[in-house]
Amino acid sequence: MFAIITLPTVVLDATANLKKHELENVSCCANVNVNRLLLSVNAPHPCCQWPRALTCTIYHAPLVSRQEIPPVFLCFRDRKEWADLEPVPQDDGPNPVVKIAYSEKFSDVYDYFRALLKNDERSERAFALTSEAIELNAANYTVWHYRRVLLQALSKDLREEMRYITAIIEEQPKNYQVWHHRRMVVEWLNDPSEELEFIADILSQDAKNYHAWQHRQWVIQEYKLWDDELDFVENLLEEDVRNNSAWNQRHFVISHTSGFSDAMEREIQYCLYQIKKAPNNESAWNYLKGILQPLGLSAQPGLLERVLELKQTHCSPYLLAFLFDCYEDALENSKENVAEEEQQKTLKKALEICQLLAQEDTIRKEYWLFLGRSLKNKHGSSDPSDEPLADDPEPSVPVSEQQEMS
Amino acid sequence: MAEEESQFEEFEQIDFLRDRHVRFFQRTLQVLPERYASLETTRLTIIFFALSGLDVLDALDVIDRNTMIEWIYSLQVLPTEDQVNLSRCGFRGSSHIGIPYSTKGPGVLHPYDSGHVAMTYTGLCSLLILGDDLSRVNKQACLAGLRALQLEDGSFYAVPEGSENDIRFIYCAASICYMLDDWSGMDIQKAIEYIRGSLSYDNGFGQGAGRESHGGWTYCAIASLCLMGRLEEALSQRELDRIRRWCIMRQQSGFQGRPNKPVDTCYSFWVGATLELLDVFQYTNFDKNRSFILSTQDRLVGGFAKWPDSHPDPLHAYLGLCGLSLIGEPSLRKVHPALNITQRAFQHVQQLQQTWRDSTGSCSRHLWG
Numbered sequence: 001m002f003a004i005i006t007l008p009t010v011v012l013d014a015t016a017n018l019k020k021h022e023l024e025n026v027s028c029c030a031n032v033n034v035n036r037l038l039l040s041v042n043a044p045h046p047c048c049q050w051p052r053a054l055t056c057t058i059y060h061a062p063l064v065s066r067q068e069i070p071p072v073f074l075c076f077r078d079r080k081e082w083a084d085l086e087p088v089p090q091d092d093g094p095n096p097v098v099k100i101a102y103s104e105k106f107s108d109v110y111d112y113f114r115a116l117l118k119n120d121e122r123s124e125r126a127f128a129l130t131s132e133a134i135e136l137n138a139a140n141y142t143v144w145h146y147r148r149v150l151l152q153a154l155s156k157d158l159r160e161e162m163r164y165i166t167a168i169i170e171e172q173p174k175n176y177q178v179w180h181h182r183r184m185v186v187e188w189l190n191d192p193s194e195e196l197e198f199i200a201d202i203l204s205q206d207a208k209n210y211h212a213w214q215h216r217q218w219v220i221q222e223y224k225l226w227d228d229e230l231d232f233v234e235n236l237l238e239e240d241v242r243n244n245s246a247w248n249q250r251h252f253v254i255s256h257t258s259g260f261s262d263a264m265e266r267e268i269q270y271c272l273y274q275i276k277k278a279p280n281n282e283s284a285w286n287y288l289k290g291i292l293q294p295l296g297l298s299a300q301p302g303l304l305e306r307v308l309e310l311k312q313t314h315c316s317p318y319l320l321a322f323l324f325d326c327y328e329d330a331l332e333n334s335k336e337n338v339a340e341e342e343q344q345k346t347l348k349k350a351l352e353i354c355q356l357l358a359q360e361d362t363i364r365k366e367y368w369l370f371l372g373r374s375l376k377n378k379h380g381s382s383d384p385s386d387e388p389l390a391d392d393p394e395p396s397v398p399v400s401e402q403q404e405m406s
Numbered sequence: 407m408a409e410e411e412s413q414f415e416e417f418e419q420i421d422f423l424r425d426r427h428v429r430f431f432q433r434t435l436q437v438l439p440e441r442y443a444s445l446e447t448t449r450l451t452i453i454f455f456a457l458s459g460l461d462v463l464d465a466l467d468v469i470d471r472n473t474m475i476e477w478i479y480s481l482q483v484l485p486t487e488d489q490v491n492l493s494r495c496g497f498r499g500s501s502h503i504g505i506p507y508s509t510k511g512p513g514v515l516h517p518y519d520s521g522h523v524a525m526t527y528t529g530l531c532s533l534l535i536l537g538d539d540l541s542r543v544n545k546q547a548c549l550a551g552l553r554a555l556q557l558e559d560g561s562f563y564a565v566p567e568g569s570e571n572d573i574r575f576i577y578c579a580a581s582i583c584y585m586l587d588d589w590s591g592m593d594i595q596k597a598i599e600y601i602r603g604s605l606s607y608d609n610g611f612g613q614g615a616g617r618e619s620h621g622g623w624t625y626c627a628i629a630s631l632c633l634m635g636r637l638e639e640a641l642s643q644r645e646l647d648r649i650r651r652w653c654i655m656r657q658q659s660g661f662q663g664r665p666n667k668p669v670d671t672c673y674s675f676w677v678g679a680t681l682e683l684l685d686v687f688q689y690t691n692f693d694k695n696r697s698f699i700l701s702t703q704d705r706l707v708g709g710f711a712k713w714p715d716s717h718p719d720p721l722h723a724y725l726g727l728c729g730l731s732l733i734g735e736p737s738l739r740k741v742h743p744a745l746n747i748t749q750r751a752f753q754h755v756q757q758l759q760q761t762w763r764d765s766t767g768s769c770s771r772h773l774w775g
Binding site for chain 2: 088089090091092093094095096097098099100101102103106110114115117118120136137138139140141142145146176179180208210213214217221242243244245248251252255256281282283286287289290291293321332362363364365366367370
């Protein structure tokens with residue numbers, strides 16, 4: 001009996017190394033024997049790498065059924081083109097620990113990977129095998145390193161490699177090795193032109209992916225791609241004003257471009273605007289404090305008043321903590337002509353804030369009270385008529401880790 | 407009636423299921439299914455989580471120490487006869503390269519065999535937890551391998567072939583030097599510069615300069631400085647106070663790793679231990695922290711997950727226990743917050759180092775760094 005073959009049909013020598021996504025679009029008409037597969041292609045994947053030489057032999061075989069049969073994976077040890085290589089098994093000795101139970105297929109691929117590695121083979125078949133190995137475990141940094149060695153030794157098409165790594169990162173965006181690999185390829189090509197768009201796509205799936213942001217910062221800094229980044233950040237903050245990664249990126253861009261001196265008033269306005277929209281947003285308050293901190297929170301004229309105003313309508317533990325920090329900064333940096341009375345007034349306000357925080361931000365109650373005690377110990381007058389704090393005074397605990405370590 | 411039952415259930419939910427966790431780690435040390443394939447190159451870190459976890463549970467008696475010790479030594483990348491691979495020495499994460507099993511030298515020359523800084527770190531920790539005296543560790547080779555990994559900016563690669571470089575590996579390096587009592591493995595000053603450079607505008611630490619502050623990297627920064635004995639030299643009191651604030655704001659119930667992100671069990675340790683090193687952990691809310699950690703406990707298979715109703719894994723199982731240990735959970739051993747091993751294991755390290763000092767009488771190593 002002959003197999004009825006639908007067109008287009010391709011018959012491939014089983015040693016052709018098809019990637020998984022190619023096999024997905026392929027259905028088996030008949031599974032004949034271990035050395036030949038009869039396949040029909042439904043719709044080739046855009047990344048398909050068809051082997052250059054197709055063996056056009058049609059193998060006649062009884063038709064089993066016309067339903068889709070998953071393609072049979074041929075082990076490397078059964079492929080004649082690999083017969084020259086002795087597979088190298090993993091050797092964990094007599095009492096392996098945390099042993100991972102690999103399937104036959106997995107062990108087969110990696111036994112051959114180890115064999116190639118041992119001989120440091122530089123060949124197309126080695127390169128093809130790294131794809132298989134990556135498919136099974138994309139976190140194996142040795143496979144990636146070996147693949148890079150081969151990319152260079154075989155002068156492989158790096159643009160194609162960019163397409164490859166793009167697909168893999170889309171599937172596994174939280175893997176260190178894939179991002180590092182992409183960085184290496186971008187460096188070799190010296191071409192960052194796809195990066196910002198690619199990273200934006202990854203961030204559209206997870207706007208806080210740390211690897212994506214790190215890669216983005218590297219690309220921008222390395223290739224001086226600052227121009228549109230502030231706009232990009234602002235769009236993300238429009239989508240989610242609580243995106244801490246975006247606030248961080250805002251700081252990154254401004255500190256490397258205009259700096260914060262001329263931009264300070266604009267940035268303060270931006271923060272206050274965002275805080276009014278979403279008062280309980282730690283990221284906005286951290287940013288505000290962060291940009292003012294180098295000069296001193298009490299150095300910015302009119303700021304304290306603006307925050308006190310906000311306190312009436314848009315209060316939050318972050319606002320209160322900010323007020324405390326302003327008062328503390330004033331106490332720390334008071335000029336010589338500031339009267340003791342003025343100092344004590346500021347201290348009193350700060351301590352009131354601590355009490356308020358202890359009530360409003362209850363999870364950190366003990367911390368706020370501790371801060372109050374510490375501040376009082378540092379700046380309190382020796383006047384015995386001072387009101388005592390709610391808790392017993394306690395000296396601030398010194399950092400004593402050096403004794404602990406010895 | 408229904409109300410009483412649900413209250414009783416609630417009480418049950420907060421029970422700490424010690425025996426389940428012991429069995430979780432025992433199973434981890436045996437066989438894992440293929441879906442854990444991505445852990446192959448980091449198997450030694452998984453052993454560390456399991457062994458240190460059992461140590462915290464005071465349950466190391468359930469394992470065969472000698473078997474473990476032998477297996478860990480088989481992962482050491484030893485110098486070859488001619489020592490040509492000295493800058494690649496340390497410990498591997500597993501046997502995945504295919505080097506034939508051996509617990510003694512000399513090393514086998516292989517074009518792609520080298521140590522990984524996180525495996526050297528967890529390998530040494532694991533040996534110490536098992537009570538080993540490190541006599542079969544080629545310390546000079548480990549230190550040479552470590553030196554080869556440090557970059558000009560003070561950060562470290564993970565492997566000599568190159569990899570990403572960041573603050574995590576500074577922590578591994580500092581731990582290695584600390585355990586081996588030998589700071590010739592790294593340029594401390596450069597490492598401090600990198601750490602300082604990673605301090606963000608919001609007073610947490612990122613993975614490197616300009617990057618978003620994060621609980622894990624903050625731990626690496628502070629713990630490294632503590633191990634080096636340079637905390638107060640590297641950071642001013644004002645900076646330390648600000649870092650304390652950043653850390654303590656991470657508590658929402660349990661702890662989050664970054665502002666406006668969900669809480670996750672592992673940060674009960676990363677952020678909790680940092681707060682402990684900064685002497686302010688006592689001001690956190692222990693009850694809410696405990697409730698959250700226990701809400702991620704897997705009552706069936708043991709272990710902890712990052713979130714409630716998620717699958718447990720060895721890392722979260724270990725760090726969940728450490729998080730509970732920090733708040734003084736009764737049945738758990740105390741954990742050394744900087745080295746991330748039990749105080750019991752830490753005492754063993756100290757005793758060992760004393761015997762090294764006594765036997766060699768060498769003072770010169772202590773002039774380094």
